[in-house]
Amino acid sequence: MFSVTSLPLVLVSALSVSALTYGTKPIDYGYDVEKVKEQAVALATHSWEYGTAAEALLEFENPEISVFGSSPFPIPSIPPADVSALAYAKQHIYLNSSVLIPADGAVGDSASLGAFAVLIGRTDPAYMDASAREINYLLNTAPRWPNGAISHREDVAELWADFVYMAPPFMAYYAVATNNATLLKESVRQAKLYREVLVKPDGLWTHIIGPQSADSGSWSTGNGWAAAGMARVLATVMKAPISKGWTSEIAELKQEIKEILDAVMTVGLTENGLLRNYLTDATWFGEVSGTTILTAVAYRMHVLDSKTFGSKYRKWADAGRATIATCVDANGILGPAINPLWWGDRNPVYTGSPEGNSFAVLLAAAYRDCVQSGKCS
Ligand SMILES: *[C@@H]1O[C@H](CO)[C@@H](O)[C@H](O)[C@H]1NC(C)=O
Ligand SMILES: *[C@@H]1O[C@H](CO)[C@@H](O)[C@H](O)[C@H]1NC(C)=O
Numbered sequence: 001m002f003s004v005t006s007l008p009l010v011l012v013s014a015l016s017v018s019a020l021t022y023g024t025k026p027i028d029y030g031y032d033v034e035k036v037k038e039q040a041v042a043l044a045t046h047s048w049e050y051g052t053a054a055e056a057l058l059e060f061e062n063p064e065i066s067v068f069g070s071s072p073f074p075i076p077s078i079p080p081a082d083v084s085a086l087a088y089a090k091q092h093i094y095l096n097s098s099v100l101i102p103a104d105g106a107v108g109d110s111a112s113l114g115a116f117a118v119l120i121g122r123t124d125p126a127y128m129d130a131s132a133r134e135i136n137y138l139l140n141t142a143p144r145w146p147n148g149a150i151s152h153r154e155d156v157a158e159l160w161a162d163f164v165y166m167a168p169p170f171m172a173y174y175a176v177a178t179n180n181a182t183l184l185k186e187s188v189r190q191a192k193l194y195r196e197v198l199v200k201p202d203g204l205w206t207h208i209i210g211p212q213s214a215d216s217g218s219w220s221t222g223n224g225w226a227a228a229g230m231a232r233v234l235a236t237v238m239k240a241p242i243s244k245g246w247t248s249e250i251a252e253l254k255q256e257i258k259e260i261l262d263a264v265m266t267v268g269l270t271e272n273g274l275l276r277n278y279l280t281d282a283t284w285f286g287e288v289s290g291t292t293i294l295t296a297v298a299y300r301m302h303v304l305d306s307k308t309f310g311s312k313y314r315k316w317a318d319a320g321r322a323t324i325a326t327c328v329d330a331n332g333i334l335g336p337a338i339n340p341l342w343w344g345d346r347n348p349v350y351t352g353s354p355e356g357n358s359f360a361v362l363l364a365a366a367y368r369d370c371v372q373s374g375k376c377s
Contacts (some may be wrong), residue, residue, distance in 0.1 A: 004373075006230060007100050007306070011174055013035055018159060023204055024253055027367070027371055029105060029321075029325070029364045030321055030322060030324070030325030031208070031282050031325045031332075031360065031364075031365060032328070032332055033060065033360075033361060033364040034201055034319070034332075035328075035331065035332025035370060036062065036328060036332040036333075036334070036357055036360045036361055036364075037056065037057070037332075037357075037361045039054055039211070039331065039332045039333050040053050040056055040357035040358040040360075040361055041057070041264075041351055042086065042336075042356065043352045043354035043357055044107070044354040044358070045354065046103075046354070047092075047101045047103040047104075047106070047110055047112060047113070048103070048106070048108070048109040048112045048162070048166055048355070049101070049340075049354040049355055049358070050088075050092040050112070050113060051089075051111075051112020051113045051114075051116075051166065052112060052165070052354075053088065053197040053354065053358045054085045054086075054088055054089040054113065054360075055085070055112075055115070055358070055362065055363070056293075056361035056362050057084050057085035057088055057361070057366035058083070058085035058086075058116075058360040058361075059362055060361050060362075060364060060365040060368075061083075061084055061085065062083050062084075062085060063179040063365060063368075063369060064322045065078070065083065065119070066236040066365075067169075067173070067232055067236045068232075068235050068300060068303075068304075068309050068365075068366075068369060070144055070240065072235075072236075072239055073176055073239055073240050074124060074241075075118065075173075075176065075177055075239060076119075076122065077117065077122035077123050078122070078123070079118070079123055080119075080120050080123070080124075082286055083119075084140065085116065086119055086120050089113055089116030089117070089118065089120070090116070090120055090127075092113060093113055093116070093117055093127065093130060093225050095126050095127070095129075095130050097130075097133075098133050098134075098136075098137050098141070099111075099133070099134055100113045100114060100117055100130055100131070100134050101113055101135050101290060104257055105153060105154045105155060106152060106153065106154070107138065107142040107150065107152050107153060107154055107163070107167070108150075108152045108160070108162065108163035108165075108166030108167040109166055109169040109284060110134060110137075111134055111138060111166050111170045111171075112165070112166040112167075112170070112201070114134050114135075114169075114170030114173065114174060115170050115173040115174075117130050117131035117134070117139070118131050118170075118173055118177045118289050119240065120173055121177075122162075128177075130363055132174075133171075134170070134246070135174055135183075137243040138167055138171065138282075139186075141154075142154060143155075143156065143157040143304045144157060144254070145157050145159055145193070145197060147193050147195035147197065148189075148312070149190060149197060150163070150167065150190060150192050151194075151210075151352075152166075152208075153210065153213075154210055155212075155262050156210060156211050157210060157211075158208065158211065158212055158213065158214075159175065159194055159197050159208065159209050159210060159225065160197060160207065160222070160358035161194070161198055161205045161206070161207055161219065161222035161225050161226045162221075162222060163194065163225075163226040163227045163229075164190075164191055164194050164226040164229035164230060165226070165228055165229035165232075166225075167190065167199075168187040168188075168190045168191050168229055168232075169187075169210070169232035169233055169236070170181060170228070170230055171187035171190065172184055172186075172188075172232070172233045172236040172237065172240075173184060173236060174273055175187060175242075175343050176236060176240040176242060179242055181240075181243070184236075184237065184240065184242060184243055185249065187233050187236075187323045188237065188249045188252065188253060191226075191229065191230050191233060191253065191256060192252065192256070194226065195256055195259075197209055197224075198226075199213055199259070200218065201260060202218075202263050202278070202280070203259045203260060203263030204218035204223055204260065204263045204264070204267075204279055204280070205222060205226050205260065206218065206222075206223075207219035207222040207343065208293065214343075215343065217278040218279045218281075219277070219278060219279075219280055219290070219343055220264075220275045220277055220278070220290025220291065220338075221275065221277075221287075221289050221290040221338065221340075221355070222287075222290075222343075223260050223263075223264060223279065223290065223294065223345070224289075224290050224292075224293030224297065224359070225293070226260060227257050227260040227261060227293075227294060227297045227374070228293050228294075228297050228300075228334065228362070229298065230256055230257050230275060231297050231300045231301060231304070234250065234253040234254065234257065234304065235249055235300075237253065238247055238250060238291065238304065248355070250252050253305075254301075254305060254308055257297065257301060257303075258308060258309070260294075261294070261297065261298060261309070262300065263279075263315065264279065265312075265313075265316055266295055267279045267280055267365070268284065268313075269323075269365050270286030271286070272286040272323070272336075273286065273319075273320075273322075273323035273326075274286030274287055274288055274291045274323060274327070275287065275290055275291045275294065277290065277338045277343070278298055285335060285336060285346075285348050286333045286336065287336060287348070288324060288327045288335060288336060288337050289290025289334070289338055289340070289353050289355055289356030289359055290321055290338070290357055291323070291324060291364065292320075292334065292356060292359040292362075292363050293326050293359040293363075294361050295316075295317050295320035295363055296317075296319075296359060296362045296363040296365075296366040296367075297319055297322065297366075298313045298316055298317035298320070298365045299314070299317045299366035299367050299369070299370045299376065300364070300368060301313060302314045302317065302376070303366075303369055303370050303373050303375055306364060306375055312369070312377070317367075317368050318376075321363060321367060324360065324363065328360065331349070331359065332357070333350070333351065333352045334352075334353065334356045334359075334360055335348060335349060335350035335352075335353075336348030336349065336350060336352075337349045337350075337352075337353035337356040338356075339353075340353045340355050340356070341356060344347045
């Protein structure tokens with residue numbers, strides 16, 4: 001770490017973007033983010049886990065490129081070798097397929113690598129072509145729910161809250177890259193269509209509605225996927241030149257995210273300070289993955305709109321982060337986590353949830369950006 005004050009003025013202004021990351025004093029995250037990040041990358045083995053780990057790397061290491069950065073558009077042309085999220089995502093993207101990565105019949109999951117294909121596509125057009133095929137697959141191949149929501153499954157129409165993190169943020173990013181306002185509106189509309197089907201009277205979302213894997217519970221991580229996905233779409237719409245003046249889309253997304261956070265903040269925590277795996281079911285253990293992604297969203301929203309998401313949200317996030325810090329072991333692994341491949345598993349996982357570990361990196365990035373914005377301490 002170096003002191004910015006000792007550098008000549010010219011150099012300081014040239015460094016202004018990266019200086020944000022250094023700040024004046026080191027940020028105390030409460031846990032060793034480097035270790036947590038290494039584990040997140042090492043643990044990932046499935047399509048959506050790669051996409052989520054890539055997003056975690058980008059938001060943490062290159063905040064200026066992420067949609068949560070102050071000016072992410074126009075999308076920059078940076079060689080993938082210079083951005084670890086891009087170098088990482090590139091290894092997992094297929095150029096010979098109609099989707100970016102095989103995903104066991106899950107429509108959304110292959111799209112989780114989409115924003116990275118667009119970024120790599122700035123210097124290597126084959127990746128932009130691959131992202132265009134993924135968009136075509138989402139819009140024209142996948143089944144639809146009767147209301148128009150794109151199915152999360154390829155073989156039947158089925159809506160999973162998870163989809164909202166995987167596909168709409170990519171649709172929005174691709175829309176900005178191709179200057180397509182219609183598609184940008186469609187990314188906002190997809191979140192709304194998902195909410196229409198999945199929301200319950202208490203404001204929480206059902207995990208899955210459909211004929212194959214229906215899960216009527218309010219899954220903590222599922223609500224986190226939905227809220228965090230909408231926060232990425234919101235940041236994109238707020239910052240893209242083509243959506244300048246889109247007040248109704250912005251208000252709608254904020255309200256949808258607030259509905260989830262407000263409901264989550266009233267369900268209560270277990271004695272270990274975590275949200276339950278199924279948020280309103282007292283028989284479930286306190287679980288770290290869902291708690292972590294929802295905590296990250298609270299920080300992101302406090303930064304994006306601290307009027308609507310005031311100090312109540314920041315304080316909730318600070319308390320959550322303090323608890324989450326106690327859930328990180330000496331090797332940088334978070335627990336007790338839900339089994340990411342089977343959400344009904346009553347045995348808490350302590351050996352590492354790939355998505356749970358990525359969420360803790362997203363949380364660190366969100367907290368740091370909040371401190372840098374002067375809205376958190
Ligand atoms: C398609 O690309 C992937 C990843 O680059 C590779 O593993 C696979 O063998 C390729 N498949 C064909 C049929 O070329
Ligand atoms: C914009 O996206 C829509 C899908 O939402 C597509 O139908 C249309 O062809 C795209 N427009 C352009 C100019 O590519």
